[in-house]
Amino acid sequence: MTTLIKDLPSHIGEEISIAGWMYNRRSSKKLHFLQLRDGSGTVQGVVVKSEANEETWSAAGEATMESSVRIGGEVRKDERSPTGVELAVTSVEILALAQEYPISKKEHGIDFLLDNRHLWLRSRKQCAVLRVRARLIKACRDFLDDAGFTLVDAPIFTPNACEGTTSLFETDYFGSKAYLTQSGQLYMEAAAMALGRVYCFGPTFRAEKSKTRRHLTEFWMIEPEVAFNDWKDNMDLQERFMRAIVGRVLEECAEDLKVLERDLAPLEAISSPFPRITYTDAVATLKEKGQEIEWGDDFGAEHETVLSEVHGKPVFVHHYPAKVKAFYMKPDPDNEELALCNDLLAPEGYGEIIGAGQRMDDLDMLLAKIEEHGLPIEPFQWFLDLRRYGTVPHSGFGMGIERAVAWVCGLKHVRECIPFPRTMYRNTP
């Protein structure tokens, strides 16, 4: 019978057994302090030479860092322990003696840590990030499921680009070309015409040679799409969505955020309404702040940082120039130069975590846009069918999971927000 470390406080005074790994040991002549972890938590096991049998004492001294062990002992209350309990060890069984462990207690460089990502995952902070990621994903899905959305999985192999401009990973598909998806959105538009409210959640691939703290070549994106929602309904949905998921993480991951030393104030600020500014006003604000930008330019990373710093909470920027956005964005009927789209910029310099828009629902205009962007018509025939058979206004958005996790956890780089990051120069381990 194995007890989880996290459950130890409810077993005080009992003789129990735990199974896990020894992540550190501190020893003196007559004492071993075994630092143990099992994935659910950590606890200190104390072996006293005068009280332990010889076998237990020597096994405790022989276990190397990260050896897997089964430890038996009595759970004791102890005020010196951070968790309030420790284990008075009566038996130590070494399941597998670990070789010299590469990751030491001192600091390491990022290159070494990424080379040893498979081992780095065992450290306290990385475990906390993975738990926050899992909770955040669950919060996303729960929110959408409860709001009447149906999960619809989009294909990973696709015959064509969703957005023409970005580069795709090309694969051989039985002699012809196929690409790894860069968005499930077009397929969600089809699904929304069937089920009304839908979303997909899956991996996304971009072959862009981006080398920044906000980019991965493989990342996860959640993409809701809603029939009959206009661009404004869409922003309302995003705001409720963000509030729900960040709120859930604040509630359920307090311990992990503490381990990550996350300042909670910027996260708690999401409870008040998010500012909504037009692209045109945003450009004016940037000029006031001394930024170099002209109307019609897309924002750079620094522009996004400056804009989000003005408000200290997520901020919507809407009505971008149609030119800088994808072909499927619906133009504003009052000003065709503008698109009915929005981005959500996270505070603290985390940049764009949501890209959103109302979709082009008019067949002829969509045809014209596809031609304008120099895209082939044939692969898009099925997409055009959606406009031929009962087209409706619809809109949706995509949120990058790693960017959201980076912001929530207060991490500098998205590569720590995914278990095994894929970047331009790294696809191992």
Add this chain to the structure above:
RNA sequence: UCCUCGAUAGCUCAAUGGUAGAGCAACCGGCUGUUAACCGGUAGGUUGUAGGUUCGAGUCCUACUCGAGGAGCCA
């Protein structure tokens, strides 16, 4: 693709052009309560690769390889 920076012990880093060093990890010893434990000792090196300058190169020069940060693009 472009710009900047970097590569020295297993790891993190030092070393004015003049004998390659420290801390951590490992190993041995010491310590009755440690919290990245502490104290003493041992071992550990073709300084990323290939050339060049020099009496002498970890250090200066050239090329290459690998990586990091940023730009563009995006989530």
